[in-house]
Amino acid sequence: MSLLVNKEKYFLEKYLKPCADVNEQFPLEIGDDCAIISSSEDLLISSDNSVINVHFPSTLDPYFIAYRALAVAASDIIAMGAYPDGYLLNITIPEPSDEWFKQFSNGISDFNDDFGTNLIGGDLTKGQLNISVTVFGKKSKKIIKRNGAKVDDDIYISNKLGLGKKGFELYNKQILDLPNQYLKPKLLSKECIEAINPFLNSAIDVSDGLLLDLNRICDQSQKGAVLTIHDDVCINSIDDVVAGDDYVLLFTCAAKHSKAIRKILPNSIRLGNITEEKEILVTDKEGKNMNFEKLGWDSF
Amino acid sequence: MSLLVNKEKYFLEKYLKPCADVNEQFPLEIGDDCAIISSSEDLLISSDNSVINVHFPSTLDPYFIAYRALAVAASDIIAMGAYPDGYLLNITIPEPSDEWFKQFSNGISDFNDDFGTNLIGGDLTKGQLNISVTVFGKKSKKIIKRNGAKVDDDIYISNKLGLGKKGFELYNKQILDLPNQYLKPKLLSKECIEAINPFLNSAIDVSDGLLLDLNRICDQSQKGAVLTIHDDVCINSIDDVVAGDDYVLLFTCAAKHSKAIRKILPNSIRLGNITEEKEILVTDKEGKNMNFEKLGWDSF
Structure with a gap:
């Protein structure tokens, strides 16, 4: 045959x-x-x-x-x-x-x-x-793990939250103009990640929602966090902090690196700090405690 | 929280x-x-x-x-x-x-x-x-690819065909005694594969059926094959040559290595030879041409 x-x-x-x-x-x-x-x-x-x-x-x-x-x-x-x-x-x-x-x-x-x-x-x-x-x-010279967060570390995201959610909403209206963070997630460039690498103590990508992914850093680092959600954090609404699909980088680093971080990632936003106590406290811009029914996306 | x-x-x-x-x-x-x-x-x-x-x-x-x-x-x-x-x-x-x-x-x-x-x-x-x-x-010292078969190479399988099919039939009767090649496929040992490695020109595991997997070796090596299916090749019936799920090793090597092959893999069976002409000829033990409607398993 x-x-x-x-x-x-x-x-x-x-x-x-x-x-x-x-x-x-x-x-x-x-x-x-x-x-x-x-x-x-x-x-x-x-x-x-x-x-x-x-x-x-x-x-x-x-x-x-x-x-x-x-x-x-x-x-x-x-x-x-x-x-x-x-x-x-x-x-x-x-x-x-x-x-x-x-x-x-x-x-x-x-x-x-x-x-x-x-x-x-x-x-x-x-x-x-x-x-x-x-x-x-x-492997880069320094591997950034989830478990490296230290007390008093600043907590950053590399960009605003909600672009994934907004992209999905636009897709649902069949508005397919690019860029669209849901359809074609934009990630940090090689140059950015190489430049920022030495400054980071811990990192994770925001795939399942900021609070759930921060929870993973805190859990593995055996730490907690306090953060403030200002107006400039979310592009849609406050729900963006638990929405996921953002693929921004969530990371922690010593406060002394803030200038370097701003230079490499001008869109980055400082959200708060890592704490000793193993819980996550979220406040709004007026300092009022915020609570969320769920921390993020769970496929089950 | x-x-x-x-x-x-x-x-x-x-x-x-x-x-x-x-x-x-x-x-x-x-x-x-x-x-x-x-x-x-x-x-x-x-x-x-x-x-x-x-x-x-x-x-x-x-x-x-x-x-x-x-x-x-x-x-x-x-x-x-x-x-x-x-x-x-x-x-x-x-x-x-x-x-x-x-x-x-x-x-x-x-x-x-x-x-x-x-x-x-x-x-x-x-x-x-x-x-x-x-x-x-x-990576072992020599990587055995599908495309290395040479004209006149002997074609071997490391063990008889049909143990996967038989294992599945036993499972269907809820006879779960081990060993069962369907439920717990037994593969070649590390010692065996290290010992046999230097002698092989090409290899593939029989996952989708002997003829389909041999077809892959022939196709990538730009060669053909002649083989004879004797009684000792199949444990169930002649359909074992297209049944798959066997996870025996199908390999080709120069004829001069036959002694070494027998020593390392005493259950191995020589099926035939690699040929110049790009087709696969299968004969039974009387030398009669055999044809098969399909060469093996295709998930689509």
């Missing part, structure tokens, strides 16, 4: 291979049992799923499904003070089509152009639409 | 953290944005999804779902002549429960004991049950 092309191979060859450069760091063409990462340095690696009707609506254009899934995963590398180099992509889909793959691979390709990353492998299989991205980057 | 434990964190802490050792190679506890792989050598990395009702039945015990998903993914590292060290595990599940996670984490734990591997990170999210495993191992 002649050699065969099955569906998996057809879509892989036609749409995914063009997104995969072979170079010194990734010396093997996609399509083998494994990919090779050629690295003499330690690697940061993270894996994230984007599931239909959980992380994105069923109507979302495959271009944005791809771009968003990759950006959301890459954001975890940036949250540790490093930058993504490449990723594996597992696509679970009920029935693949040329139209879907054409758009989806355009999203991959544009993401690679924007972030200088490379697709190096993955899997294509049948099931409910679910995009699993495993992204990695070379 | 006090610090919070959400569902994701609850299951992570209670069931997954105990499967994750911190050591020199994996210096970071799970629960941060990324994992760290401390390695001065190149890495082999591969990612595989196991989806409910596609790769396993909805009735399958979570213990076996975990063990199988990990073994199937690890098999890809072995297929390149190396051995798995660790993995990231993304769990998509409709509604997590203590009972499910208890069994599932026992499967992880037993897999780690059997293979000397470590869970280093991942993701837990809502959706149709889908287990995504990204496994990696240190």
Whole structure:
């Protein structure tokens, strides 16, 4: 019998291979049992799923499904003070089509152009639409963990909250003008993350909501926090502090670095301080305590 | 407000953290944005999804779902002549429960004991049950690719075909005695794969069926193959050559290594040879041409 092309191979060859450069760091063409990462340095690696009707609506254009899934995963590398180099992509889909793959691979390709990353492998299989991205980057000199927050550290976000929520609302009105932080999350640049790295004690990306993600820093650092939500923190309403999908960097650093932080991240906002006591106190601009029913997004 | 434990964190802490050792190679506890792989050598990395009702039945015990998903993914590292060290595990599940996670984490734990591997990170999210495993191992001296088959190479499988199919049939009759190659795939040992590595020109694991996987070797090597299916190749019936789920190693090597192969892999079976002409010819023990409607398993 002649050699065969099955569906998996057809879509892989036609749409995914063009997104995969072979170079010194990734010396093997996609399509083998494994990919090779050629690295003499330690690697940061993270894996994230984007599931239909959980992380994105069923109507979302495959271009944005791809771009968003990759950006959301890459954001975890940036949250540790490093930058993504490449990723594996597992696509679970009920029935693949040329139209879907054409758009989806355009999203991959544009993401690679924007972030200088490379697709190096993955899997294509049948099931409910679910995009699993495993992204990695070379360890930076200083790894910024969640557990490094120190008492009296300033707490910052790299930009205002609510752009993700606003982007989703615009998408729901079919206003698809870019930039849109929901459809194509913009992340910190490589230059920014390299410049800010030495100053940070702890960091996380705001994916599930500011308070939930701050909770993770406090929990792992065995600390607490006091913060004030001024008018300039939220672009929509006060609910932006628990909305998530922002992909801004939430970080803590010693107060003495405030000038450097402002210089590198002119849009950053100081929210408050890390405290000894293990609780999070949120006040409004008048100093009144604020309470929230939930701290952020939980997929369950 | 006090610090919070959400569902994701609850299951992570209670069931997954105990499967994750911190050591020199994996210096970071799970629960941060990324994992760290401390390695001065190149890495082999591969990612595989196991989806409910596609790769396993909805009735399958979570213990076996975990063990199988990990073994199937690890098999890809072995297929390149190396051995798995660790993995990231993304769990998509409709509604997590203590009972499910208890069994599932026992499967992880037993897999780690059997293979000397470590869970280093991942993701837990809502959706149709889908287990995504990204496994990696240190590059061995010689990387065995699919595209290395040479004309006149002998073609071998490391063991008979059909144990996966038989295991699944036994499972369907609720006969759960072990060993069962479907429920708990047994893979080549580290010693075996290290010993055989220098002799191989190409290799792949038989996951989707012998003929489909041989097709992949031939396609990527730009070669063909002639093989004879003797009685000792299949344990059930002739359909075992297209059944898949075997996770035996299919490999090619120069004929002069036959003694070494037999010594390292006494259960291995020589099936035929690689040819110049790009087609696969299969004959039965009487030399009669055999044809198959499909070459193996395709999830679409």
